[in-house]
Amino acid sequence: MIEIRFHGRGGQGTVMASKILADAIAKEGKYVQAYPEFGVERRGAPVFAFIRIDDKPIYDKSKIYTPDHVVVLEPTLVEAIDLTEGLKPGGTILINTDKKPGDFKQYAKFKVAVVDATGIAAKNKLGTRAAPIVNTAITGAVVKVLRLARLESLLDSIREAISLSPEDNVRAAQDAFEQVAMGNGAPQ
Amino acid sequence: MKKDKTMKLSLPIEEYMGPGHLACQGCGAALAMRFALKALGPKTAFCFPACCWSVIDGPFPHSSLDVSIFHCAFETAAATASGLKAGLEMVGDKETTVVAWAGDGGTFDIGIQALSGAAERNEDIIYICYDNEAYMNTGIQRSSATPYGAWTTTTPVKHFKSRPKKDIDAIMAAHRIPYQATASISYAEDLVKKVKKAKGIRGTRFLHIYAPCPAGWKSRPEDTIKLSRLAVQTGIFPIFEMENGENCVLNIKVKERKPVKDYIRLQGRFRHLTEDEVQRIQDDVDARWARLTKMCGA
Amino acid sequence: MKKKKTLDRIVLASESEFPMMPMSLGTMHYNRTGAWRNIKPVIELDKCIQCGICWKFCPDVSIVIRDEYPVVDYDYCKGCGICAEECPSKCIAMVEEEK
Amino acid sequence: MKKVIMGNHALSWGAQLGRAQVIAAYPITPQTQVVELLSEMCASHSLDAKFIKVESEHSAMAALLGASIAGARTFTATSSHGLALMHELLHWAAIGRLPVVMGNINRALAPGWSIWADQNDSLSQRDTGWMQYYCASNQEVLDTTIQAFKVSEALAIPSMIMLDAFALSHTYEVVDIPDQDKVDAYLPPFRPKLRLSSDDPHAFGGLTSPEHYFELRYKQQKDMERAPALIEETGKEYEKMFGRRLDLVEDYMCSGAEIVFITSGTAGYTARVAVDALRQEGIKAGNLRMRVFRPFPFAIVREIAGRAGRVAVVDRNLSWGCHGIFYQEVKSALYGHTNGLPVFGYVAGLGGRDITPQTFKDIARDALKRKLPAEEIVWIGVKR
Numbered sequence: 023m024i025e026i027r028f029h030g031r032g033g034q035g036t037v038m039a040s041k042i043l044a045d046a047i048a049k050e051g052k053y054v055q056a057y058p059e060f061g062v063e064r065r066g067a068p069v070f071a072f073i074r075i076d077d078k079p080i081y082d083k084s085k086i087y088t089p090d091h092v093v094v095l096e097p098t099l100v101e102a103i104d105l106t107e108g109l110k111p112g113g114t115i116l117i118n119t120d121k122k123p124g125d126f127k128q129y130a131k132f133k134v135a136v137v138d139a140t141g142i143a144a145k146n147k148l149g150t151r152a153a154p155i156v157n158t159a160i161t162g163a164v165v166k167v168l169r170l171a172r173l174e175s176l177l178d179s180i181r182e183a184i185s186l187s188p189e190d191n192v193r194a195a196q197d198a199f200e201q202v203a204m205g206n207g208a209p210q
Numbered sequence: 211m212k213k214d215k216t217m218k219l220s221l222p223i224e225e226y227m228g229p230g231h232l233a234c235q236g237c238g239a240a241l242a243m244r245f246a247l248k249a250l251g252p253k254t255a256f257c258f259p260a261c262c263w264s265v266i267d268g269p270f271p272h273s274s275l276d277v278s279i280f281h282c283a284f285e286t287a288a289a290t291a292s293g294l295k296a297g298l299e300m301v302g303d304k305e306t307t308v309v310a311w312a313g314d315g316g317t318f319d320i321g322i323q324a325l326s327g328a329a330e331r332n333e334d335i336i337y338i339c340y341d342n343e344a345y346m347n348t349g350i351q352r353s354s355a356t357p358y359g360a361w362t363t364t365t366p367v368k369h370f371k372s373r374p375k376k377d378i379d380a381i382m383a384a385h386r387i388p389y390q391a392t393a394s395i396s397y398a399e400d401l402v403k404k405v406k407k408a409k410g411i412r413g414t415r416f417l418h419i420y421a422p423c424p425a426g427w428k429s430r431p432e433d434t435i436k437l438s439r440l441a442v443q444t445g446i447f448p449i450f451e452m453e454n455g456e457n458c459v460l461n462i463k464v465k466e467r468k469p470v471k472d473y474i475r476l477q478g479r480f481r482h483l484t485e486d487e488v489q490r491i492q493d494d495v496d497a498r499w500a501r502l503t504k505m506c507g508a
Numbered sequence: 509m510k511k512k513k514t515l516d517r518i519v520l521a522s523e524s525e526f527p528m529m530p531m532s533l534g535t536m537h538y539n540r541t542g543a544w545r546n547i548k549p550v551i552e553l554d555k556c557i558q559c560g561i562c563w564k565f566c567p568d569v570s571i572v573i574r575d576e577y578p579v580v581d582y583d584y585c586k587g588c589g590i591c592a593e594e595c596p597s598k599c600i601a602m603v604e605e606e607k
Numbered sequence: 608m609k610k611v612i613m614g615n616h617a618l619s620w621g622a623q624l625g626r627a628q629v630i631a632a633y634p635i636t637p638q639t640q641v642v643e644l645l646s647e648m649c650a651s652h653s654l655d656a657k658f659i660k661v662e663s664e665h666s667a668m669a670a671l672l673g674a675s676i677a678g679a680r681t682f683t684a685t686s687s688h689g690l691a692l693m694h695e696l697l698h699w700a701a702i703g704r705l706p707v708v709m710g711n712i713n714r715a716l717a718p719g720w721s722i723w724a725d726q727n728d729s730l731s732q733r734d735t736g737w738m739q740y741y742c743a744s745n746q747e748v749l750d751t752t753i754q755a756f757k758v759s760e761a762l763a764i765p766s767m768i769m770l771d772a773f774a775l776s777h778t779y780e781v782v783d784i785p786d787q788d789k790v791d792a793y794l795p796p797f798r799p800k801l802r803l804s805s806d807d808p809h810a811f812g813g814l815t816s817p818e819h820y821f822e823l824r825y826k827q828q829k830d831m832e833r834a835p836a837l838i839e840e841t842g843k844e845y846e847k848m849f850g851r852r853l854d855l856v857e858d859y860m861c862s863g864a865e866i867v868f869i870t871s872g873t874a875g876y877t878a879r880v881a882v883d884a885l886r887q888e889g890i891k892a893g894n895l896r897m898r899v900f901r902p903f904p905f906a907i908v909r910e911i912a913g914r915a916g917r918v919a920v921v922d923r924n925l926s927w928g929c930h931g932i933f934y935q936e937v938k939s940a941l942y943g944h945t946n947g948l949p950v951f952g953y954v955a956g957l958g959g960r961d962i963t964p965q966t967f968k969d970i971a972r973d974a975l976k977r978k979l980p981a982e983e984i985v986w987i988g989v990k991r
Contacts, residue, residue: 041779045611048781054611055780060723060773060959062636082880083743083774083873084963217576219560229569229584230536235544236588240567253805257673268539270819271518273532273810278803280676281812283695286669289661293631293670294803296657297677300628306805324669327662398564424588432589432602435565523822528763528830529704529801530823532810 025086026168028071029105030095032063035157038183039095040071042161045179046171047075055080068096068103075170093164094118095139095156106132116167116202118156123205137163137202139194146194147187158184162195163202173199220399222248231274233266236431238421238438240266241395242340243275243311246419249405252277254307255298257291259321260284261313262347262423263340285320287312288328291335307336307409314341314355318376329385332413336405339378339416342423350426357446358494359487360479362426367482374494379418383455388413391451391461394420396439400449400461407451420447428478440473445499450506460506470495541568545587547602549580555599562591562600608784614775615640617745617782618684618710618768621752623654624790625708627682628797629674631659631667633689636722637776638712641684664689668696668707675705676811678802680756684710686772687728691716694732697765701736702827703812706759706766706797708752709737713872713923714772715958723959724771726872726924730932736827738766738834739901741871743857745780747898750845753785754853757794757841762830771923772959774873785849793848834902855904857896858911860886864893865916866971869908869937871897874921874955874962881967891916892971903936909944912937917949919974921967921987923956930984951980955987 030036037058044056052075059070072086091114092105099105105115111131118139119125126134139159149155158180165171173196180195181188226247233240239262247254254277258264264281268274282290287310295308310328312321317339325337344362345351352362354376365371382390389411393401401419408415422438424431441447442462449462470492474480483491517538520526527533551562562578563571570585571578580591592600612620618641622630630649632642648654657674661667664685671681685693690711700707715725729739740755742748748770755766770776803811815823835855842853859879861867870878875896885892895911897904912918918941922931929935934952941948951974956962966987973985 041611044779048609048611053781055778056611057773057778060777062722080780081876082964083771083778083877085961215558215576217558217560217563217573217578219563219573221564223573225569227569228535228537229581230539230541231568232536232539233567235586236590237567241565244567244569252808255803255805265814267810267813268532268536269814269816270530271520271527271533272536272538273534273808273813274536275810276808278805278808279532279810279813280673280803281810282669282672283699286666286672286696289631289666289669290673292659292661292666293629293673293675293681294677295673296629296631296659296670297674297679297681298803300657300674300679301677301802303677303804323662324666327666330662331660333659430589432593434567434588435590435594520819520822523825526819526822526826527801528826529702530812530815530819531801532813 023080024075024091025089026073026091026093027086027089028093028095029099029103030069032067032069033065033153034095035155036069036095037071039157039161040073042158042176042179042183043164043170044073045183046161046165046176049175049179050171052077053080060085068099089113091116091168093160095160097140114167116163118160123203134205135163135167135202137198139163139198142194142197142201146190146197148190148194158191159194159198162198166199166202167204221245221402224248226252226276228274228276230268231266232268233262234425236424236434237266238395238423238434239263239340239342242419242421245395245398245401246338246405247275247277249402250307250309250409253305254309255280255294257282257287257294257308257310259287259312259316260347261316262342263311265347284316286324287316287321288333288335288337289324291337292328292331292333295334310335310337312337312339313347314339314343315345315353318354318378326385329382329387329414329416332387334412336408336415336417338419340419340421342421342426343375344426346423346426359483359491361482362479370482382416383452386455387416389451389453390416392418392420392447392449394438394442394447394449396435396442397449397462404451426479429476433476437473437476440468440476443468444470444473445495446470446473448499448502450502458502458506460503467499540583541586542583545585545605547587547589548582548585548605549587549589549591549600550603551578551580552599552601553577555597557597559596561594561596565590565594609781610784611779612745612782613640613777613779614745614748614770615712615777616644617748618752618770619644619648620784621749622682623648624785624787625682625753625756625794626680626796627654627656628679629657629659629671629681630683631661631670632683633661633664633667633685635664635686635689637714637772638684638686638689638710641710664692665696668693668700671707672696672700672703672705675707676703676803678797678799680797681707682709683707684712686712687714687716690728690732694735697732697735697737700765702823704763704827706763708755708759708766708768710752710768710770712772712776713769721958722772724774724923724956725958726769729767729769730924732767733901733932736764736831737901738764738899739769740766740899741769741897742775743873743876743896745775745778745782746851748775749782749784750849750851750853753790753794754841754845758834758837760797760799761837762834763799764831764834769872771873789848793845831902835899835904835906838899855899856907856911857898859894859896861893861895861911861915863891865891866974867893867895867912867915867918868967868970869895869897869912869918869920869933871900871933872923874923877962877964878921878967881964884964885968885971890971890975897933900933903940905940908937908940913941913945913948915948917951917974919951919953919970921953921955921970923962925954925957925984949978951985953985953987960988
């Protein structure tokens, strides 16, 4: 069983990112469960989403408290909240940032991966400069770093989920898949 | 006997309401139903919320009407009728006229939310309120249709109703529904004509029928028609119709309005009123009449 | 035009005879509301102008038309007196029931 | 077709595959996605239905009663306060023998606005005469919706399908969405024996005297008593066509168990995880998940729970001043049928407090060390 927690801000499509990933993972024949934070989502406020993945049916309907990995859609959250809460030692933190993995000394107990999803979103004209839509880009990085699904499955899931300019989103995911950078100990 | 002559009937002869029903002697609501059905005909389905008619029709397993009835909860006539119409259409019946048939309590008070909702959605239903100006089925308690000055069991003589009757017609006009009208059982031809007209229009149609209640008004049963006629002739209950909340037309033009005291003195529910209080009713009727005739361009 | 109505009260003796839901299976004709009456209308047909107003305003559908004249159906007339009150030729009298 | 969908959308899909003809609904958190997707389905004509966008839940149910008496298949969804507002009409539907199918997202009641999981909303409607299904997965939500139409219409009894707020309503899972033609073969169109029509006029629901009311309610109960067998039969038929069995209860390792949890909703799945863990520790645990609560499946509960060493009923609800509601009913069902079987009642997870595998481990530990419950209600996880 793999458990992942996503951090973002309300309105960024954090839940959508987890849903698209769940869909891509299911395409690989795995069992998957994705759910948002249980509560009221407000635009701009920090939000969470979660995914459970297993090779057998998932019966646990309780919340995820000790994720294996953490995905951060919003760079400013690094300073704002404790992203590592409950994160298993040796787990991966994937951050949307233009910094390098080595810049995150505070996460020494974990593997750090980075991707400039914001830059990729802007390049692919997703959202505005003030409010870039980074959720599809981040999924590309996630499947690469955590090896959860093949890129093709993810791109199919994006095409099915996004009705407005799906190909821009597909390109964003591809870009992130290629550009995501891993720190020490990350998968080769 | 002059056998050569034939009866002059001003209404269709067909009856869809049978005798043996449980209305009180001289019941205005029973007449309202009889007239409405003459216009509606057999392809009609009613929704009755709790009201006098939920008893008048008769007990299980009997009914005094030759059309279908779905008895529904007090506050749901318009909502239930919305669903009944949708359901009938989905099973292929586009012909049946669906009519919510409610008293003033079920319309002005507890049912107004569902009515407003249905009217705003412009559901394809006719909503008919027979107005006897109080909760008569439960034993004469005041409703928001009860007029100023009236005694009821919850507005005793020493504390009679001090607020005017709610203007449901203005509320419905604000919804800008395709058709709405007032009618009186004393002007049966006008009533039947309006129900027929409503039947030919799609969307939400609202008819407000004045139906005296001898038991609740403490009037003589034989005065039921006279009272409803006086209500029109005094201007207490003007007879008009509107389309889309506009184009108000006064259907019964009263040249010389009779004084309201002619109407009031026939009813025990107003017996306690002083001359000043009767004058207050007169002044209110005069003001409302002036507004209405101005609106109608009469 | 209308289907034949049963004049009898429907009696359901056992639950097996009941419909699943409370629904009407017959009319109210069994309910002879003439018994409610204290005074009864009597039409003096010689004075009748055949205007139909008594027929029109009967809340109990108890004035029927026979051979172009109004006839009171005493099985159902509740004796409200509207017909007598509204008759323009004053040919209907409300008279005491014989007790 | 396999699709990752949220629990709320499983309800919408169930209603679409079931070919609901009239839908009337009002939005309430956490139900809204049910009606949003249904609106889209109606607008795109993938579902040929009339969707009445009413001004309250009360009017939603009222409209469906009108549609149902006309002979149309009806569906709605609500939650918590919306369900409470419908209360009067839930009786109306059941006594009127109108087989409305409704999804209810189990959510706590205010004050203290709470949008989180709690069963007191639907259990407050226990005695309205509706069948009640409590689901544990999105697949079960979809399958149950289709089955509920079939059972409801055969018996002329309405059905309520429960999903825990968020834990199911907002959780995405892989769902096998069956083919429409197969669903059509399983679920024929609604053709009620009695319906309102202007061709054959009747008055429905008129004044009913003490001479008659009693027999009508007797007949209603007799039909409800036919439901357990029909649910099993249609559940097996469902398995033949779709490969998934729909039973009254789910028995997970109850045979020979020294402790059997009795659970419902999503907690009934989490309990399985705890059962596995407890068995690894050498404790023979089992889980009896009650999928159907009304009609109460007496026979199967007696058969399975009656053989356990002890029974621990876990309630995400409470009848104030008494016990958890499943606990009351399980105890009453077992009384006289088992010889001194200890039955423990636990209340957990009110207002969305998480129920985890650890919750069940704590419960097992408590129940296994006693002969009788320590208190009338044992609260699990309350801060005191």
